[in-house]
Amino acid sequence: MRSTTVAPAGPEAVRRRPAVRYAGVLGVLVALIPIVLVVAAGTGAVWIPPDQIWSVVSARLSAAPVGDALTDQIVWQVRIPRVLLAFLVGAGLAVAGTVLQAVVRNPLADPYVLGVSSGASLAAVGLLTLGTAAGAGLGATIGVSGAAFGGAVLTLALVLLLGRRRGVLDPSRLLLAGVALSYLFQAATTFLQLRVSSNQLAAVLFWLLGTVAGAEWGKLLLPLVLVSASFAWLLGQARRLNALHLGDDAAASLGIDVHRLRLWLLVVAAALTAAVIAVAGGVGFVGLVAPHAIRLLIGADHRKLLPAAALAGGLFLVLADLVGRVVVQPLELPLGVVTAVAGVPFFLILLRRAGGSA
Amino acid sequence: MTGAVLRLDNVGVRIGSAQLVRDVTIDCPAGTFVGLLGPNGSGKSSLLRTVYRALPPDSGAVLLDGQDLLRELSARQAARRVAVLAQEPAHEIGFTVEEVIAAGRTPHHGAWARWASADRAIVTQAVATVGLTGHEHRPFSALSGGEKQRVLLARALAQQPSVLILDEPTNHLDIGTQLGLLALVRGLGITVLAALHDLNLAAAYCDRVHLLQDGALVAHGTPGEVLTPALIADVFGVTAHRVAHPDTGRPHLIFADPVSPSREDNS
Numbered sequence: 001m002r003s004t005t006v007a008p009a010g011p012e013a014v015r016r017r018p019a020v021r022y023a024g025v026l027g028v029l030v031a032l033i034p035i036v037l038v039v040a041a042g043t044g045a046v047w048i049p050p051d052q053i054w055s056v057v058s059a060r061l062s063a064a065p066v067g068d069a070l071t072d073q074i075v076w077q078v079r080i081p082r083v084l085l086a087f088l089v090g091a092g093l094a095v096a097g098t099v100l101q102a103v104v105r106n107p108l109a110d111p112y113v114l115g116v117s118s119g120a121s122l123a124a125v126g127l128l129t130l131g132t133a134a135g136a137g138l139g140a141t142i143g144v145s146g147a148a149f150g151g152a153v154l155t156l157a158l159v160l161l162l163g164r165r166r167g168v169l170d171p172s173r174l175l176l177a178g179v180a181l182s183y184l185f186q187a188a189t190t191f192l193q194l195r196v197s198s199n200q201l202a203a204v205l206f207w208l209l210g211t212v213a214g215a216e217w218g219k220l221l222l223p224l225v226l227v228s229a230s231f232a233w234l235l236g237q238a239r240r241l242n243a244l245h246l247g248d249d250a251a252a253s254l255g256i257d258v259h260r261l262r263l264w265l266l267v268v269a270a271a272l273t274a275a276v277i278a279v280a281g282g283v284g285f286v287g288l289v290a291p292h293a294i295r296l297l298i299g300a301d302h303r304k305l306l307p308a309a310a311l312a313g314g315l316f317l318v319l320a321d322l323v324g325r326v327v328v329q330p331l332e333l334p335l336g337v338v339t340a341v342a343g344v345p346f347f348l349i350l351l352r353r354a355g356g357s358a
Numbered sequence: 359m360t361g362a363v364l365r366l367d368n369v370g371v372r373i374g375s376a377q378l379v380r381d382v383t384i385d386c387p388a389g390t391f392v393g394l395l396g397p398n399g400s401g402k403s404s405l406l407r408t409v410y411r412a413l414p415p416d417s418g419a420v421l422l423d424g425q426d427l428l429r430e431l432s433a434r435q436a437a438r439r440v441a442v443l444a445q446e447p448a449h450e451i452g453f454t455v456e457e458v459i460a461a462g463r464t465p466h467h468g469a470w471a472r473w474a475s476a477d478r479a480i481v482t483q484a485v486a487t488v489g490l491t492g493h494e495h496r497p498f499s500a501l502s503g504g505e506k507q508r509v510l511l512a513r514a515l516a517q518q519p520s521v522l523i524l525d526e527p528t529n530h531l532d533i534g535t536q537l538g539l540l541a542l543v544r545g546l547g548i549t550v551l552a553a554l555h556d557l558n559l560a561a562a563y564c565d566r567v568h569l570l571q572d573g574a575l576v577a578h579g580t581p582g583e584v585l586t587p588a589l590i591a592d593v594f595g596v597t598a599h600r601v602a603h604p605d606t607g608r609p610h611l612i613f614a615d616p617v618s619p620s621r622e623d624n625s
Contacts, residue, residue, distance in 0.1 A: 018454055018495060105449055166374065236469035242457070243464050246513075247447040253410040254517070255437025255465035299497075300452030 022304045025297050029311040036315050037087070040322045041079045045330070048075055077216070085215040085223070085279065086321040086335075087314035090286050092227040092276040094313020097287030098305055099234060099269040102241050103262055104171045107295075110288035111273040114159045114178035114266070116152045117282045118185035120274060123151025124281075125189050125204050129196040144207065145219075145278040152274030155181060160266065168259050169266070209334030210283030212321055219279050226275035230268050231310060237265065238302040245300055285339040286313050286320070289347045296350055316343070361389035361549035362439060362520035364409070368418035371404045371573075378404040379573045381418065386521070386549050386566075393560040393581070394553040396570035397594055402553040405570070406525050409551065410442040422521065437465035441514035443543075444525040446506045455501070455509050456494040459484055462516025484512040488542070504535035511539065515546075524552035528559065561585055561609045569593060582609050 042048045048071060056075040059066055066072045096111035104113065111117070127147040159181060163174035193204055206213070234241075240261055243251040251258050277283070290313035291305065298304050317335065320342060324333035364386040371379035379401040386392045394402050407413035409420050411433060420427040427436050441462070451458065462484065463477045485491055488508040493501075498509060507527055514522060522543060528536040536556075540563045543550055554560045560567055561581040569577040569584055571593045577584045590598045590611065597614040 018457070107450075239461070239464050239467070240469075242453070243461050245453070246451060246458065246461055247449070249407065249410070249412040249442070249444060250447065250461075252412040252433075253437060253440070253442040253523075254461060255411075255432075255434035257433055295452055299454060299457065301457050 018299055018301070018304075022298045022308070025294070026304075026308055026311070029308060029315065032315055033311065036318050037083055040083045040086075040318050041075060043322055044074070044079060044325060046074060048079075081217050081220055082212050082215040082321070083318055085212045085220055086318045088220070088223050088227050089210075089212060089276045089280040089283060090290070090317025090320075091310040091314035092223065092230075092272050093283060093287035093317075094290035094309040095227070095231055095234060095306060096269040096273045096276075097313075098291035098302070098309045099241070099265050100287075101291055102245055102302065103265045103269070104175050105245070106171070106175065107292060108288070109175070110285075111269065112182070112282070112284070112287070113175060114270060115155050115181035115185065116159075116178075116270050116273050117277055118182040118189070119155025119158075120148035120152040120277050121208055121282055122185040122189045122192075123154075124148040124207055125192050128204050128207065129192045129200060148281075149274050149278040152270065152277065155185070156267070156270040156274075160263070169262050171262075174266070206334050207281040209336035210277075210281040210339075211332070211334055212280050212317075213332060215279075223275050223279055226272060230272040231306070233268060234265075235303070235306055237261070238306060241265070241302040242300075245302075280335070282336065283317065283339060284336040285343050286317055289339075289343050290316055293347060293350050360520060361547060362423045363388050363421075364521050364549050364551060365421040365424075366405065366409070366418070367421055369405060369408055369415045369420065370417035371401070371408060371413060372416045373404075377573060379408075379415075379570075382568075382570070382573075382575050383418075384551070384568050384575070384578070386551050388549055389547055390565040391544055391550045391552065391563055393564035393567035394551060394570065395557060395560055395567055395584075400570040401573035402570055403525055404573075406442070406523050406551065406553055409521070410440055410523050411436055434465045437517060439519055440521045440523065441517040441519035442523040442525065443507070443511050443514050443527045444523075445527070445529055446503065446510060451498045453498050454495050455490060455498055456481065456485070458498050458509050459512045459516050462513040465517060480518065481516050484515040487515055488512045504531050504539075507531060507535070507539060511543070519548060521549045521551070522546070524550060524554075526553050526555055529555065557585055557590070557611050561611070562603070562606065585609050585611060587611075 038050045038053055041053050042050060052071055053075055055067055056072050057080070058064070059072070060076055093111050097109070100109045100111060100113060101107055124144045124147050127144055159174060159177045160169070162177035163169055165173050193201065196204060240251070240256055243254045243256050244258065244261065248258050291309045294305055294309045294312050298308060317339070320335055320338040323342060324335060324338040327333065366382055366384040368381045368383055369379060370377070370381055382405055384392065384394070394405065396402050404413060408415040409427070411427065414428060419429070422431070422436070422439055425431055427440070460481050463473065463480065466477070467473065485494060488511055490505070490508055490512065498506065501509065524543065528539060531539065536559065540559060544563055552564070564581055566579065567581050567584045568575055569589065576593060577589055585600065587598045587600055590596060596616050599612045599614065601610050601612065602608070603610045
C-alpha cells in the first residue's frame with residue numbers, strides 16, 4: 001500500500017502502550033488486596049487491628065496454640081471466611097460477566113442475562129417459602145444452596161435449548177430466551193414472596209439481593225474449586241475469546257469451532273455463576289460493572305481483562321460487604337443494595353471519562 | 359508466502375429451504391488472482407464462506423492442494439493456510455491495532471501456549487506491509503474505514519496463509535485506497551479468490567473471473583472473455599460499452615441505462 005496514504009501518527013498513537021497501562025492497573029489491584037482484606041477482616045462490631053489479625057492467622061496456619069479465644073473466634077471463624085467468600089463471589093461474577101459479554105457480544109450482558117439467577121432464585125425462594133413437609137425434607141437434604149444450584153443448571157439447559165437457530169447457538173436468540181425466562185421465573189418468585197409471612201420475607205429478600213453473612217470455612221470449598229478451575233480454563237481460552245470478539249466469521253476463519261466454543265463458554269460461565277449465587281444469592285451489578293470498568297481502562301484483550309476483572313470484582317465485593325456491615329449498624333444491608341448504590345456513580349464517572357469510546 | 363492450489367468442487371450451499379449456491383466448480387491455480395462476480399444475492403459470500411469454514415457446504419468439497427478442507431484438515435490446520443478479508447464487522451471492537459493483528463496468530467498456537475518472538479516479528483512485519491507502523495497502539499474503533507481494512511488485511515497476513523479470500527473488501531473505500539489494497543494483495547504472490555462488485559477493478563486485477571447468477575456459475579474465463587456487454591446485460595441488467603484501458607489494454611466498462619427498469623439488483 002502506498003505509504004503516502006498513512007496519516008502521521010497523531011496524539012492517539014503516542015498514548016501509553018496498553019502493556020504499560022495493564023501493568024499499572026494490575027499493580028494497583030494487587031497492592032489493594034492485602035489492605036482491603038485486612039481492613040475488612042478488622043472491621044465490625046469490634047475493631048480488630050491488623051497485628052492481631054496477623055497473629056491469629058499465623059497461629060492458625062502454624063498450628064500454634066491460639067492466643068485470645070474470642071479474637072480467634074471472631075477473626076478466624078467469622079470474618080475471614082466472610083471476606084474470602086465475598087472476594088470469591090465478586091471475582092467469580094466478574095469473570096462470568098466478562099465471558100458472557102464476549103459470548104453474546106453485548107456489553108450490557110451480565111452473569112444473569114441468561115436467566116440463570118432467576119432460575120436459582122425461584123428454586124431457592126421456593127424452598128425458603130413453601131415450608132411444607134416435603135419442602136422441609138428436601139431443604140434438609142440439599143439446602144438452599146443446592147436448590148439454587150439445581151435451579152440454575154436447569155435454567156441453563158432450557159436457555160441452551162431455546163437459544164438455537166438452525167441447530168446453532170445464536171447470540172441474539174440466547175439473549176431473548178434468557179430474558180424471557182427471567183421474566184417468567186421472576187413472576188413466579190414474586191408470587192411466592194406474596195404468600196410468605198413477614199418474618200420469612202427478610203430471609204428471602206436477603207437471598208435475592210445477595211449476602212455473605214452465612215460464610216463459614218466449609219462453604220468456601222465448592223465455590224473456591226469451581227471459581228479457580230473455571231478461571232484457569234477460561235484464561236487458556238483468552239485468545240479464542242479475542243477471536244470471538246472480532247466476529248463469528250472472523251473467528252471461524254481463525255480456526256475456531258465457533259459453535260462449540262460458545263457452548264463451552266456458556267456452560268462454564270453459567271456453572272461459575274451457579275456455584276457463586278448458590279452460596280451468596282443473587283448479588284447484582286458486580287458482574288456487569290467490573291468487566292466493563294476494566295475494559296474501559298485497559299481494553300478488551302481477554303488475556304489481561306480476565307485477571308484484572310477478577311481482582312477488581314473480588315475487591316469491589318469485599319468493600320461492598322464491608323460497607324453493608326457498617327453503615328446501618330447493627331443491621332446489615334444486602335450486597336446487591338450496596339453494589340448498586342456505590343457502583344453506579346463510580347461507573348457513570350468512568351463512562352464519562354472514557355467518552356463512551358469503549 | 360507461496361500460493362496453494364484452491365479448488366471448489368461442485369459446491370452447493372443450502373440454508374433452510376433456500377438453495378443459495380448450486381454445483382459451483384472454481385479452479386484457482388497457485389498464485390493466481392481469481393475474481394468472483396455477480397449481482398447482490400447471487401451467492402458470492404455464501405460460496406466464499408465455505409472456503410474459510412464459516413459455513414459448511416451441503417454438497418461438494420473445497421480442496422486445498424488436493425486435500426479436503428473440511429474433512430481432511432482440522433479447523434486450525436485450515437486456518438494456517440486460508441485467511442479472509444471481509445467487510446469490517448458491524449459491532450464495536452475494543453482492541454488496539456496490534457491486538458487485532460495479533461489475533462491472526464491464533465491458529466498457530468494451542469491454549470495456554472506462550473508466543474515466541476517469531477510471532478511478534480510476524481505481527482510487526484504484517485503491520486509494516488500494510489503501512490501502519492507507528493499506529494500499533496491506536497484503538498481499532500478510532501480508525502478510518504480504509505485503515506480498518508488495512509488492519510484486517512494485516513491480521514489475515516499474520517496467519518501466513520497460502521490462500522487469501524476477499525469478500526468485497528473495497529466497499530465504502532475511496533478510490534486510492536481501493537486500488538492500493540488490491541495492488542498490495544496482488545503483490546503478495548499468494549492465491550487470491552475475491553468477490554468484487556466493481557467490474558472494472560475485477561478486469562484490472564484478476565487473472566480469471568467467474569460470474570455467478572442466482573447461485574449458479576454462468577460464465578468463467580479471463581476478464582476479456584467474461585466481461586462482454588451481452589453477458590453483463592443478461593446478468594446485471596445494464597447496458598455496458600467496452601473499451602480498452604489506455605494504459606494496460608485490459609477491458610474497461612462504461613455503463614449506461616438499465617436494460618429494463620425491473621432489473622435493479624446491481625446497486
